[in-house]
Amino acid sequence: MVRLRVVDEDGRSSAQRGQDLHRARDRDEARENLAAVLAPLREAQRCVEAAVAKPGRATPSDQVFDLLDRAYAALDLYLADLLNEAAIDPACGPRCSACCTDLPPILPIEALRMVRSLRAQEGGPARLQRAVEQARAFQRVLLAHTGPQPKLDGTEPGYREAQLAWRRLGHPCPVLGDDGNCSAYEARPLSCRAHVHVEDPAHCEPNSPRFLIAERPPVWGHPRECEVELALATISKLLELPAAPNLQWGLALFLTPT
């Protein structure tokens, strides 16, 4: 359900908001907050390296998942601090979920973490089954837009068109709860965490004239921040986890225990 909240006009252009964010992330405190994200990720990487050095197939231990939990909790603090310091008041909030009809990009270890979280919750298996159905349905949409050999790359025009067509179909993310909140909030991927709007949430609806142009402050993407993605990608690669272009597809891939 979309909350029709009116966002205060603070008189800044999107470029000014971007500059304010840039200043916020250049503070010592922000650098320390980001270091607090990277430290557990590096430790998780060392744990995985030790596991893959042993004979047999390596699987991430509980310790690795605990370290990932610490990293994502620190990531939320990092993002909250940036927004606060840049005086950006996101329109996002509880039960605001028009954006949760998208196909969020996801890294393999994030998909595995999400599957683990869903398996542990009541109704999780049904959500995972819904993810499989959505992944299949999206493949059909993708083929209709790209031909038989689509590139599974979110920057490819054909994939983008298929993603937009999917968005217009309005299927809620399989992880979205009936109450309009993410049912695996702590396990949501980086792409969901860094998805922030400052305009009226109604503009996040595909039928809004501002759907494609609504402002999204650049809270993520600085080279220092990309180290987080790199660390997650390295852990995924060490574990030889298969890649997926989006959350639904990723959940479907990991439905069989890995």
Ligand code: SF4
């Ligand atoms: S991105 Fe849009 S729909 Fe999603 S939580 Fe933010 S304001 Fe609401």
Ligand code: SF4
């Ligand atoms: S994982 Fe959660 S936050 Fe992300 S799209 Fe799905 S329901 Fe929304």
